[in-house]
Amino acid sequence: MLQIPIQQPVEMVTTRMNPHVHPHLHVWGYEIPTYLFLGGLVGGILILSSLLGFMAKKKGKQVSPVVAWMPLVSLGLLSVGMLFLFLDLSHKLYVWRFYTAFEWTSPMSWGAWILLIVYPVGFLLSMNLLSEKGREKVVAFCPMKRLGMKSPLKALADWAAKRSEGLLTTGMFAGIALAIYTGILLANNGGRVVWSSALMGPLFLASGLSTGAAFFLLFRSREEEHSSLLRLDIIAIIAELVLLFLLFLGYGTSGTGGHSALSNFLGGPWTAPFFGLVVFLGLLVPLGMELYEKKHHAVATRLVPILVLIGGFFLRYVLVASGQAISIAQVTVH
Numbered sequence: 001m002l003q004i005p006i007q008q009p010v011e012m013v014t015t016r017m018n019p020h021v022h023p024h025l026h027v028w029g030y031e032i033p034t035y036l037f038l039g040g041l042v043g044g045i046l047i048l049s050s051l052l053g054f055m056a057k058k059k060g061k062q063v064s065p066v067v068a069w070m071p072l073v074s075l076g077l078l079s080v081g082m083l084f085l086f087l088d089l090s091h092k093l094y095v096w097r098f099y100t101a102f103e104w105t106s107p108m109s110w111g112a113w114i115l116l117i118v119y120p121v122g123f124l125l126s127m128n129l130l131s132e133k134g135r136e137k138v139v140a141f142c143p144m145k146r147l148g149m150k151s152p153l154k155a156l157a158d159w160a161a162k163r164s165e166g167l168l169t170t171g172m173f174a175g176i177a178l179a180i181y182t183g184i185l186l187a188n189n190g191g192r193v194v195w196s197s198a199l200m201g202p203l204f205l206a207s208g209l210s211t212g213a214a215f216f217l218l219f220r221s222r223e224e225e226h227s228s229l230l231r232l233d234i235i236a237i238i239a240e241l242v243l244l245f246l247l248f249l250g251y252g253t254s255g256t257g258g259h260s261a262l263s264n265f266l267g268g269p270w271t272a273p274f275f276g277l278v279v280f281l282g283l284l285v286p287l288g289m290e291l292y293e294k295k296h297h298a299v300a301t302r303l304v305p306i307l308v309l310i311g312g313f314f315l316r317y318v319l320v321a322s323g324q325a326i327s328i329a330q331v332t333v334h
Contacts (some may be wrong), residue, residue: 031088033317038081043179044212045074050172068129125171127160179208193257194323210236211312214305282311
């Protein structure tokens, strides 16, 4: 009788750590969380600038200089965020290819075009909110103006000044699109159990509103604007807490993958950073201090918005890092 020898299982260990051979080993560093944070922050600023513009228009007033200049300031912040995104790109010379087509089913394609649209929208929104003297200051920066030539910015500024309702509405929708896209970008990666949730978009939108309000609160604005921003920040923080609870509830009821994601936040390596820096310092402490300020008319402190901004950054950092670490660990085990 022919006997076939039974081979014993052989355990193999590989030390290959090349992401080009094993794509799952590619890790996003600090650049992507920074980009997502600044993108959400700018989205929040555009939304709140538009809201405050609508409120002022309803009362027949003009917004404060802080609010009027903020959309222009936000474009500088967005440029810094895009620089971090550019640093993360593997093929930097081909970034222009994002704008040779539009893919309806690709969040990255949507994001590329949203980022492009935000620049003219932010500029025109600021031109609408600024006083005539403020618009003249912007136009004066144009090199053509300094050379004695007719500046195209003057025509744009005059055009924007007459179209309040349209630009305020456009600014609001552009801000919503930018803030929510930063969350959808992660949610689209279905293989990452931490990110694979429809709540990522709304969560990042709420966080963008909160950090946007916090950025406004770093500067002195009118009392009524400060009160409105404080109220909006409280609402946004509560919304964040509710969405985080629902996100964790989703992890707990979505099988093995969700349980592995949840275990990393409840007793795992990301417990302390998440609950310490994000939930406690970034959400609960600012919420308590803002509620106290609103109820007792206490003197505003810059500590609160700084904590909110720190919490907003670490929310993205922890979600991005934990999402990758969990996926890599699972692939390694299997």
